[in-house]
Amino acid sequence: MSLRVRDLSLGFSAPDGLWRRRETWLVQGLNLDVAAGRITALIGASGAGKSLLAHAILGALPGNALQTGRIAVQGRTVFLPQQGGWLDPTARIGDQIAWAARRKACPAQVADRLALLDLGSAVAALYPHQLSGGMARRVLMVMALIGPPALLVADEPTAGLDPASSALLLATLRAYAAEGGAVLLITHDLIAALPIADEVAMLADGRLHPACPAQAFAGDGAVLPAAARRQWQALPQNGFTDA
Numbered sequence: 001m002s003l004r005v006r007d008l009s010l011g012f013s014a015p016d017g018l019w020r021r022r023e024t025w026l027v028q029g030l031n032l033d034v035a036a037g038r039i040t041a042l043i044g045a046s047g048a049g050k051s052l053l054a055h056a057i058l059g060a061l062p063g064n065a066l067q068t069g070r071i072a073v074q075g076r077t078v079f080l081p082q083q084g085g086w087l088d089p090t091a092r093i094g095d096q097i098a099w100a101a102r103r104k105a106c107p108a109q110v111a112d113r114l115a116l117l118d119l120g121s122a123v124a125a126l127y128p129h130q131l132s133g134g135m136a137r138r139v140l141m142v143m144a145l146i147g148p149p150a151l152l153v154a155d156e157p158t159a160g161l162d163p164a165s166s167a168l169l170l171a172t173l174r175a176y177a178a179e180g181g182a183v184l185l186i187t188h189d190l191i192a193a194l195p196i197a198d199e200v201a202m203l204a205d206g207r208l209h210p211a212c213p214a215q216a217f218a219g220d221g222a223v224l225p226a227a228a229r230r231q232w233q234a235l236p237q238n239g240f241t242d243a
């Protein structure tokens with residue numbers, strides 16, 4: 001499985017006066033590839049359009065959205081949304097994981113699945129309302145990872161997690177890619193994504209800078225293209241240099 005995005009522009013149309021509608025394009029001319037076995041990190045500030053791109057890939061844009069360009073996905077896609085999730089409020093977590101495994105014809109020990117993201121086996125007996133926000137997100141990720149390798153679009157999967165849980169979740173994504181999954185990791189946290197990402201693509205000012213190898217984000221970023229280097233050097237860790 002893999003993802004190919006070509007010359008994609010996304011925006012919205014909104015009422016403008018009584019009869020007219022106004023078009024606003026938020027991102028333009030996006031090109032992006034995610035291959036099987038690879039993790040591409042999509043980095044951008046809040047409001048840059050990351051979730052918008054995720055929804056476009058999933059074919060789940062709202063009705064007033066505008067889209068031109070091409071998106072091709074080969075194989076199955078699994079989405080971990082930034083907002084909300086789809087845990088069944090009426091069923092215990094263990095049953096929900098077991099159902100997910102059965103649907104994928106993938107026999108799974110619930111306790112082992114939970115342990116993947118450091119959730120104790122006692123979690124299996126709980127209902128969704130008995131979980132913390134971070135626990136619920138980890139349960140959703142556990143379920144997303146069940147089944148044969150797919151294109152996994154994870155929108156801010158580490159939001160609300162403590163540093164140890166966040167590192168474990170990212171390591172789990174790395175293992176998923178090693179088994180043949182293709183991962184689009186959407187996050188505003190470049191530093192956290194770097195250790196596990198193969199490529200980094202930065203979304204800023206409505207444009208997606210061409211993806212760079214993750215290793216290029218080191219030292220003063222001398223080997224990075226100018227736009228990515230500016231973003232890299234502007235990080236607190238790198239001295240807020242406004243190059």
Ligand SMILES: Nc1ncnc2c1ncn2[C@@H]1O[C@H](COP(=O)(O)OP(=O)(O)OP(=O)(O)O)[C@@H](O)[C@H]1O
Pocket residue numbers: 012026044045046047048049050051052053062064082188
């Ligand atoms: N239904 C909508 N109608 C009009 N504008 C929208 C709609 N949904 C999102 N937007 C706008 O699209 C822009 C991009 O939003 P998006 O959710 O993709 O940002 P993001 O990069 O994911 O940010 P964050 O890091 O905060 O999640 C924002 O300016 C937002 O206001």
Ligand code: NI
Pocket residue numbers: 050051052082155
């Ligand atoms: Ni978002």
